[in-house]
Amino acid sequence: MTENPEIRAKILDWQKRYNIQDGDPAIALLELVELMEPGTRSSGGGEGPAVVGTAKVSPESLSEAMKTALLPVTERLAFQAQELHQKLEQIDFDKFVKQIEGYHEGIDYCTKKLDVIKKETDAIVLKVEKTSSQINPITRGAVVTLMAGSGILGYIIRVIVNG
16 A cells, blocks of 8 residues: 555554455545645646546546445445335334333233232241241150150050950
């Protein structure tokens, strides 16, 4: 492109900043503009042809070359704009809004239902805690007493049966 390292660094910075790849039409435009170096332009303010080496570049041909370089980009942008416009025309916003309202109503219903379930769960937890506090655990002494009573009752039944 250019041999001047400062200008080359600025161009590389510009490419990075705007994410312009080397094959982009903007780079082709830049190369076209570089054809007309400041020392080779005519003194007529750009009205006459510019001289590059032995070749002459007229403003019309330069303009046409720029249009040709930018044509794929402009066509692509026009096509994308047309596609977006068609998509916007196809969207039924009233239906979309009603659908969103339905989602909000469903979310509200679920939230209220969860609140009710949480209250019921809290009430059940309180009942279980209250009931568990009323139950006295069986102690070792009670188990030993029951076993001793069972042993004595078994001995009495054995004596009666054997006779």
